Amino acid sequence: MNSSKVIVVGAGAFGVCAAIELRRRGHDVTLVDPGPLPHPLASSTDISKFVRMDYGADDVLTDLGAASLEAWDRWNATWPWAPYCETGLLLLSARPMRPGSFEGDSFDRVRARGIETERFGPDTLARRFPAWLRDRYVDGYFNPRAGWSPSGRVVKHLVCLALEADVELREGVRFASLIEKGSRVRGIVAVGGVRVEADTVVVAAGAWTSVLLPHLADRLAVIGQPVFHLQPSDPVPFRPDVFPCWTADISRTGWYGFPANEDGIVKIANHGPGRLVFPDDPREVAAEDFEKLRDFLSESLPSLAVAPIVATRLCLYGDSWDGNFLIDRDPDRPGLVVAAGDSGHGFKFTPVLGSIIADAVEGRPHPRFAWRARGARTSEDARFLDEGE
Template identity: 30%
Template structure:
């Protein structure tokens, strides 16, 4: 196949790449989307039944305007597709009063005047009987928290991008890219050679390979999720059981209410086996399931009566657990997003808009300086 020309090539079509392709095509740009994996694959970080979305952002108030824009864009995507993608249940950020989780959530609430309640463990247990929290734990309850259907979100972005004219090519791995001119990039795959004015790289846990020359300190973690059927399903339905984040002596965890055919779902957030996309162990050990069941038995008694299933995914971590959104220092027409550190999916609709703006406008309407790769560059001595 000879060279084919586009305005923008997007490499990696998971959460961020699919959204970027959508935002570019709805602005009228000619887009090629490339992904090494099959459509709806389970090999990366965008599969499974649910992802939390929350506004009282414990990781830092600077994220709040971006996630607020994401809420707007998810609702626009629902309106355009006629699909239910965003589900509001409320969100409980649980921990000791002086924990990073609780203090961080309260800081975002206070800075942006977000609606919230500050509740004790017993107050939570009375209001939401699925929880059995001890007295020394408290929580920030934000009414706007909830969850997204991740696979449906990715497919919605991809389908609309294609409808708007994008060429979407799965199972076509990028071998290399170059940027010989300020308005020229060349992307090579086994199937062809493609040319465009701009390039966006959003390859998730594969980012360290394609962006190796930039030296961004990325580490891939293997993460285990488990699903359980509760003994009393009514106590764990979305109307009665908000999504949750928990900082406890056992570690940091997150979870979801019981969904049809899924039961409740939870995973550990603060610890993962270091791995690569090529070497990740997809088998889940019984001890890993027991750790999660024991946590539910302690803090949500009755929620894990029967083990249902498990799955693995990957976090792509930065040292400070913040995202990287930037452009190539030597090639301004190459922009990238990576290192979403296990809390990026909720932002995908807005990250796609940001990366599209960076690629074709040279700047974005969002304040993203705190996500620059410059924070990892070694000072000149």
């Protein structure tokens, strides 16, 4: 594709990395976002996100996770500060790991790629990671090649890199509608009436995407997920060497969390069904989510059950029906590219997503994320979807 004029709508992780890569390939890029950046309500704006390659039996996402880890290493080596912190990931299972379970399949796939994982039973778990209640988790493993990233800080830095790369940033501009000539998309109209014309419009507006493009409402759902910040009086038992990033039977409970950060905050969240919301609704965590957290903590991490919850957040997934991103040209609207459907697991791929989105703009979609018929509701293997299971 020859160089062209591209508007990217949305400056979260997906939009900024796309803007940088498109500019690197010679396109003339305008990035618009209501701001301020990083947008406080964006899913990417957070203190921490997991970076993992443990994806159950999914070889495509396992390999993409491994490629992202290498790309995070490169960013660690070249940025003025390290955006990826490799604490390892402890994956706990309340049942023996076996083929067909998330932990069992992940363990096999990760080991097959040469990662030295350590398997744990209750005794070794209690010795090495004593915050966990003994005997609740009978099996599991530790993957040293995983960790977390301060995602809001990363987006802030990427915005600086986009400006250095001569991306035209229009902070304060809110997309209202597409400019369409016949079936062809020719640009956007912003709230207030400003028109910006382009050859291609990339909509990367996270959970807002299906509100901005209502024809995608049956493909992209907006799902609120509770996030809790706890502050134990003594953070030492929650330091990364004894309390690394963890998942607790995640595909059957949704629970996962992080070690204490430098402020002593332990973040815990749920990768479960969540609840259907509207992106501009008040972001309140429901009373039942607090109860579920308390139940989980008393059954699994009793020393954290007494820790005060010092902050909460309702963070939004833009759920596709099958848990895969939707990154491709819209076949019915030439000139429009969608880069959304993050389904709650997109941030870790930030260092490789720019290329994936730019390839889609240039007509070479990633086979997994390409436009596809809407099928049955499924998810990536770690996600706990069915409360009734």
